[in-house]
Amino acid sequence: MRWGAQMVNRIRQYPAARALIAQSVALVLVGMLVYLTAQLSSWRPPIMAAGLAQGLLAATLGRYLGLSRWWFGLNLLFVPALLLGRGSELPAWVFLLGFVLVLLLNWNSVSERVPLYLSGAPSRQALIGLLQQQPADFRFIDLGCGPGSALLALARQFPQAQFVGVETAPLSFALAWLRALRQPNCLVRLENLWRTDLSTYDVVYCFLSPAPMARLWDKAQAQMRPGSLLVSNSFEVPEQPAEQVIEVGDWRGSRLLIWQMQG
Numbered sequence: 001m002r003w004g005a006q007m008v009n010r011i012r013q014y015p016a017a018r019a020l021i022a023q024s025v026a027l028v029l030v031g032m033l034v035y036l037t038a039q040l041s042s043w044r045p046p047i048m049a050a051g052l053a054q055g056l057l058a059a060t061l062g063r064y065l066g067l068s069r070w071w072f073g074l075n076l077l078f079v080p081a082l083l084l085g086r087g088s089e090l091p092a093w094v095f096l097l098g099f100v101l102v103l104l105l106n107w108n109s110v111s112e113r114v115p116l117y118l119s120g121a122p123s124r125q126a127l128i129g130l131l132q133q134q135p136a137d138f139r140f141i142d143l144g145c146g147p148g149s150a151l152l153a154l155a156r157q158f159p160q161a162q163f164v165g166v167e168t169a170p171l172s173f174a175l176a177w178l179r180a181l182r183q184p185n186c187l188v189r190l191e192n193l194w195r196t197d198l199s200t201y202d203v204v205y206c207f208l209s210p211a212p213m214a215r216l217w218d219k220a221q222a223q224m225r226p227g228s229l230l231v232s233n234s235f236e237v238p239e240q241p242a243e244q245v246i247e248v249g250d251w252r253g254s255r256l257l258i259w260q261m262q263g
C-alpha cells in the first residue's frame with residue numbers, strides 16, 4: 001500500500017512519467033480501436049490518421065493528468081513524427097543523433113524537472129528595462145543559462161556590468177561557454193545552480209519551472225544580499241507573492257516576477 005502511494009507520488013513529481021502514461025494509454029486504446037475496426041469491417045484507417053488520433057488522445061490525457069500546455073504539442077506529435085520518420089529514407093543513426101542532441105540539451109528535464117526553453121526577445125527587452133535601473137557595474141547571474149542567448153544579449157547591452165551563467169546540460173553549457181569567449185564581461189560555468197553562491201550578485205535571474213521555486217526561494221533567502229533582486233521569468237514562488245510584476249507582453253503571457261531581498 002505504502003509502495004503504491006510512493007509510486008503515485010513519484011509519478012506526480014515527474015511530468016515525463018505522466019507523459020509516458022498518457023502515450024501508453026492512448027497507444028493501447030487507439031490500437032484496440034484499429035484492431036476492432038479491422039475485425040468488424042473491411043475498412044482500414046490510414047496509419048497516419050491512426051497516429052494523429054493517438055497523438056490527440058495522448059495530448060488530451062496529458063492535460064487531464066496535469067501536464068502543462070507545452071506538453072500538448074509534444075504528446076500530439078510524438079507518434080506521428082515516429083511514423084513520418086519510419087517512412088523516410090534517413091539512416092537510423094540520424095534518429096539516434098537527434099535523440100542524443102535533445103538529451104544533451106534537456107539534461108535537467110528528468111532530475112530537476114526543468115527542460116530547455118528560452119527567454120524570448122520580449123523578455124530580454126523587459127529585463128533590459130529593469131537592469132537600466134541598476135548601477136552601471138552591477139553583477140548578474142542566470143541560473144540555468146541554457147545556450148546563453150539571453151545572457152549574452154544582456155552582456156552586450158551592459159558592457160560595464162558583469163554577467164555569469166551556470167548550466168549543467170552538457171550541450172547547452174558548451175554552446176554558452178563558446179559564445180561567452182567573445183564577450184569579455186560574461187562568464188559561463190559548468191555548475192549546478194544548487195552549488196552556486198548567490199551572495200555576490202545584484203540580480204539573480206532564473207527561468208526554470210514550478211518544481212524548484214520553493215527550494216530556490218529558501219536558497220535566495222539564505223544567500224542573497226539585502227537589496228539585491230531575485231527575478232523569475234513566469235514561475236511563481238509558492239506563498240510568496242512577487243513585489244513587482246512586469247508583464248512581458250509576448251504570446252506566452254510571460255511575466256517577470258521580482259522580489260527584493262530584505263536585510
Ligand SMILES: C[S@@+](CC[C@H](N)C(=O)[O-])C[C@H]1O[C@@H](n2cnc3c(N)ncnc32)[C@H](O)[C@@H]1O
Pocket residue numbers: 105106107108112114115116117118119120142143144145146147149150166167168169172191192193194206207208
Ligand atoms: C528554461 S531554460 C532557461 C534558459 C535561459 N536561462 C533563458 O532564459 O533563455 C532552463 C535551463 O536551466 C538549466 N538547469 C536546470 N536545472 C539546473 C541546475 N540544477 N543547474 C544548472 N542548470 C540547470 C536547464 O538545463 C535549462 O537549460
